[in-house]
Amino acid sequence: MTQNNGSPLIELKSIVKRFGRVNAVNGVSLAVKSGESLTIFGPNGAGKTTLLRMIAGLVKPTEGELVIAGEEVTHGHHDDLRRRIGYISHQSLVYQELTARENLVFFAKLYGVSEPHAKAETLLKEVGLESRGDDPAQTFSRGMKQRLSIARALVNDPDIILLDEPFTGLDQHAASMLQNLLKRLHSEKRTIVMITHNLQVGLEMGTRVAIQAAGKIRFDKAASEIDHAAFTEVYNGIVGSAHY
């Protein structure tokens, strides 16, 4: 499933995304190796979500080239690639009127999972929602919705996991549960790209850290090379100097 020949699993080459006259992403080049956990920080409006949605195949770049698993997918992801991607957003991406179980079975069927009901049960246990499986998602707290959203994203057993502000609105318990789950997923050699505003969590989770501001990547380093204590200052300096 993973690509271990040394070439990047995800490669963005001079990617630009324009919405009308606004350049949301402005010439980003980035390469993510298989099994890497990349955290992208950045202020609101930096183009992080657009960047992640392009990797997920939800948005097409205006310019540049997007290569995933050695294939050029700038103009759209094919079905086999979609099966390899799990996407978690600050929105839950689940149907509020359906129960947790119904949601997972529905998405498992869309992904062609051979035993959708069994898969749903496994995932409900994994995210600690087995006792609430028959309750509609609209009765869930924000933390529970996020856990269901994670289960939905894992329904296809993806090796590329994209997370857009997954910790937004989570209480301490839910945040720590999500952190543990992400650590486990990373230990399984899955490739993770996460966007977050939470510097502490982002530094802890990422093996590599980038800062995006005004549509460009302005900082990109291995987490091991970063002085965590001084990072806030570095971040503020970069964000402050970026022109909006």
Add this chain to the structure above:
Amino acid sequence: MKRFLSGAAAIVRKDLAMELRGKEIITTTFMFSVLTLLIFNFAFDMTSVKVEDVAAGVLWVAFLFSGSISMNRSFLHEKEEGCLSALMLAPLDRSSVYFGKMASNLLLTLLSMAIIIPIFTVMYNINVMERFALQCLTLFLGALGFNAVGALIAAMAVNLRAREMMGPLLLLPVVAPVVIAAVKASGGLIRGESLDQIWVWFQILAVFDVIYLVVSWLVFEHIIEE
């Protein structure tokens, strides 16, 4: 083909399960239709107007307006909590999403019709289903054309700021040929006209159904992608 059908079927089952739970669309369309029928009942002086002449028009106005509300609502469900993105992420042909949404809305429209027609019969004291098979065919073809283009326009409108208003505003002019043909066919059947007299309206309905289905199938992918 198997993946296409299973994807569309999963969307239909999901939409129907959601509607059975919330009964949001059926309740709204039922209330709206009853209100429409009631207003027309008071608006026309039935002593000077033959009910056979206005029945089809009144019925299709009720179907049309309640259907546009229902169609809009169905796509708003997809927009809430980013569910449309979740569908787009799945390894699923975009046309499978279109046909799934179209089919579930078609079923709900037919269900609404099955509820509205008996109420109409009681309120206006006329049996519009006397020529049952042909009237069912008219209702089906009209509903198919309406939903074929309705699903496309609702998908387009759901990304607009004034989506609640823009959906019906865009839909009504486009769907007019189907509604006119359906009113003519239904009216002819109610008035007891011969099949030869109304056959042309069935042909128009069928042609527009095919055009709307093919065009919507071809452009749906481009409409929903950002």
